Each structure stands twice: as C-alpha cells, then as structure tokens.
Amino acid sequence: MESFFEWLQGLSIANWIATDESIWSFPTILFFHSVGMGLTAGVMFIVCLRLVGVGRPLPISSLRTLFRIFWWGFGLNAITGSLLFAAHATITGNQPIYYAKLSLIAVGVVLAVPLQKFVTGDASDGIIPAGVRGMAAVALAVWVGVITTGRFIAYLQ
Amino acid sequence: MNLVHLHLLLNHVPTVGTIIAFGVLLLALTQKSDDLLRASFALFFAIALVSLPTYMTGHSAEAVVKERPGVNLELIALHQSAALLALTFMEATGVAAWFGLWQARKPTGRSKWAVPSVLLLSVVTIALMANAANLGGEITHPEILAPGEAPAAAVGALAPASLREAAIRYYQFHHPNAWPTLEALHFIGLSLLFGVVLVGNLRILGFMRNAPFIDIHRLLPWGVWGFVINSVTGMLFFVGQAFQYIDNVAFHLKVLFMLLAGANVLYLTLFDDVWALERGDSAPLSAKILAGSQIFLWLGVIYFGRMLPYIGGAF
Numbered sequence: 001m002e003s004f005f006e007w008l009q010g011l012s013i014a015n016w017i018a019t020d021e022s023i024w025s026f027p028t029i030l031f032f033h034s035v036g037m038g039l040t041a042g043v044m045f046i047v048c049l050r051l052v053g054v055g056r057p058l059p060i061s062s063l064r065t066l067f068r069i070f071w072w073g074f075g076l077n078a079i080t081g082s083l084l085f086a087a088h089a090t091i092t093g094n095q096p097i098y099y100a101k102l103s104l105i106a107v108g109v110v111l112a113v114p115l116q117k118f119v120t121g122d123a124s125d126g127i128i129p130a131g132v133r134g135m136a137a138v139a140l141a142v143w144v145g146v147i148t149t150g151r152f153i154a155y156l157q
Numbered sequence: 158m159n160l161v162h163l164h165l166l167l168n169h170v171p172t173v174g175t176i177i178a179f180g181v182l183l184l185a186l187t188q189k190s191d192d193l194l195r196a197s198f199a200l201f202f203a204i205a206l207v208s209l210p211t212y213m214t215g216h217s218a219e220a221v222v223k224e225r226p227g228v229n230l231e232l233i234a235l236h237q238s239a240a241l242l243a244l245t246f247m248e249a250t251g252v253a254a255w256f257g258l259w260q261a262r263k264p265t266g267r268s269k270w271a272v273p274s275v276l277l278l279s280v281v282t283i284a285l286m287a288n289a290a291n292l293g294g295e296i297t298h299p300e301i302l303a304p305g306e307a308p309a310a311a312v313g314a315l316a317p318a319s320l321r322e323a324a325i326r327y328y329q330f331h332h333p334n335a336w337p338t339l340e341a342l343h344f345i346g347l348s349l350l351f352g353v354v355l356v357g358n359l360r361i362l363g364f365m366r367n368a369p370f371i372d373i374h375r376l377l378p379w380g381v382w383g384f385v386i387n388s389v390t391g392m393l394f395f396v397g398q399a400f401q402y403i404d405n406v407a408f409h410l411k412v413l414f415m416l417l418a419g420a421n422v423l424y425l426t427l428f429d430d431v432w433a434l435e436r437g438d439s440a441p442l443s444a445k446i447l448a449g450s451q452i453f454l455w456l457g458v459i460y461f462g463r464m465l466p467y468i469g470g471a472f
Contacts, residue, residue, distance in 0.1 A: 027467035034463050035456065037344065042352030046376065055375035057264075062360075062368035069355065147348060148341040155337035 005089035014086035033080040039073025041143045051128055051136035060124040067116045097156055101149035104142050111139040161221050164214035171211055171247055172286045174204040179279050198254040205251020206419045210412055212244045216399040236292040239316040243285035250278040258426050264371055288315045326397040339390045346386030353380030354455050361431060361440045361448035370434035405469030411461035418454035421447060
C-alpha cells in the first residue's frame, strides 16, 4: 500500500497540487471540494429531512431534480477528493479517520440508490413507508459523519 | 477611510437603530398595522446583519487604540465582552424577527409568539447595547464621566468574564478537539444552509415546478438554523483569533458577500411575487435574477471562507 501512495504522490499533477504556491492549485481544488460537499450533503439533508417528515406539504416528487444535483456533486467530489488525496497520499493514506470517511461515503451512496428509487417512483406522493423513513434517518446521520470525519482529517495529522 | 473609521460609523446603528425599530414595533401594535409590524421586523433583521461588522471592526479599532499611551486596556476588554453579550441578543432578536416575517407567510395564519419574543429580546438588546456603547465611549472619551464618577472598569458592568477574548481562546485550545469540532459544525451548518438555499432558489429559477412556492415554507427555518450554527461557530473563531481576520482581505469579502446574501434573503421573504407562485407557475424575471444572485453570493461566501488561509494567511 505504501508504495502505491508513494507512486500516487510522485505523479506530476499530485506534486504540482502539493507544492505550487498559487491559489489556483490546492486552494481552488479545496474550494470545489467544499462546493461539492454543499451540493451532495446539502441536497441529502433536504431530501432526508423531508422523507423523515419535515416540511410536510412539499411534494416528494418535486425533489426528483435534486438527485441529479446530488450525483453531479458526488462526481465533483470524487474527482477533487482524489486529487487532494494524491497530493498528500503518504500522510492521509495512513490516517484511520480517512478510511472512516470513505466507509461513511460508501454507506451514504448505497443508501442514496433506494431513496432515489422511492422519490422518482410513482408512489412517492403517497404514504412514506417506514423502511424509507428509517433509511433517510440513517443517511442524515451518515452525511453528518462524512463532514465531521472529513474535517478531522486536517487536524489529526 | 479604514476599518477603525467604519467602526465609529457603524457603532451607532445597533444602539440608535434598535430604539427606532422598537418605536416602529410599538406604533404597529397601537395602530394594529400589519405593514408597520413587518417593517419593524425587517428593520430588526437588517440591524442584526449590520451588527456583525460593527462588532468585528471593533477589533480593528482595538488594535489601533491600545497602542496609545494612557488607554485603559481593562476598559477595552470590558467593552468587548459587553459588546459580545449585546451582539448575542441582537442576533437572537434578528432571528426572532425573521421568524415573525416568515410566520406572516404561513398558510395557516400567524402564530402568537413572534411579537412577544421580539418585544422581549429587543428590550434586553437595547439595554445591553446601551451598556456596551457607554463602556466603548469611555475608552477614548473620559470627558463623558461626571465629575468624581469612577470609570465603569472600577465599578463593574454587564460584561461577563466567560465572553472575554482570552476565555474563548483558552477554551479553543485547552481542549484538543474544540477547534476541529467547531470546524465540523461550521461545515455541517454550511451544507444545511446551502441545501435550503438551493431548493428555495431553484424553485424560483424554474426547477421543481410541480411544487407551489408556499410548500417550501416549512423548509426555510432549517436554512436559518444552518445560518445560526454558522454565525455562532464563526463568531467563536473570530473572537478567539481576531488577529487572523481583521486584516484579511478574504475575510472582508466573505463578510461583504454574507451581508449581501442576507439582504437578498430579506428581500425574497418580503417579495409577494415569489410567494404567489402556484404549482407550474414561472417566476418573474426580477425574482429569477435575485434567486440566481443569491446562489452566487453564498458560493462567494464559501469561496472566501475557504480562501481565508490562502489569500489572507489565517489557519
């Protein structure tokens, strides 16, 4: 694993992100990573809050567009996150909290699939099944966890 | 003009402004006028916004004044914690006033608690602002003391020690997880606020058109709670580490974008055309421009927040 991290960090793009002193490298990628966070977690907070029972008159079917934003945000963060990781792979790759974050993201993304299926389905404006409500509640906690573990990566080095 | 000058200009707004807004509120209640009531709530909200840079520029003024010979440093510290206490109540008044405006849009009619809570909070705010202003005046104007009157520093004032800069800084670094926990909360609040901003403004821009705008009503307070989380955590960063921010261009721009976004939120809350949008309706162009600009302004807040360490050199 260590040799993979060293190879990754040795790539010229990773080296540029880590060593360039302008605001156009690491800081700009970090900004886009924050925007992606606002899109994915922000959209998920709204969808899950609504599914849990908050903001009741809003039709669930109106949330369909939001999943497109969620996946765009997720794609943006997969790219920017990989770039940020590559720049400091030998450090971040040895932090347990980084793997906690990745695991939580995996759970969050796996939960997004059935939630999207319910919201885009024909029955979305009917009664919300207990299973969907339960998954939404778990997803809320998971995305709070993703943000928290992500923030701690910077401080637990 | 510099930030010290700005402090001397802005510091009249929370003291004089809250008294005027309180007067409008009393007039609204005696005249039983809903328009005046909304005007007073809008005023309180706007003053709460302006109070943030009023407090922040105080740290710029402190940096200049404390270099002068004969300045009472204890008085500055008292003024600062009195101002932070007053600011806390000012922001609570602003949030309660926003809820008052929001409830006026409620499909089921107005609830009863907005007026009493704004009344109560604003009375406390006026008293605390007067206290903070009085202490601030004594820093460079000892002539306002009556002959033989002791400076406030000697007799004590409403300036809790727990709100002292040094106390907050001690808390931030005494516990190793305090700062990262505040950061995590700041980013959770950001996502919550940004999610609500997206949903509300995307509907105005023409997405999610099968929902009437009024259906988004119940979601809006969640955006405000996100903003409250971020103003509390953000102020804790600022108070404990003011030296990192007061000369930081990225921070100045972040606050400017935040104030503009706040004004935009106030306008959209008051703007009837938006609330009249039924299922399938398209918003007027002016509303779309405001909605688009609001998403842009919050992105600007995130941008300059993220750039604090890189453009300005904060950590």
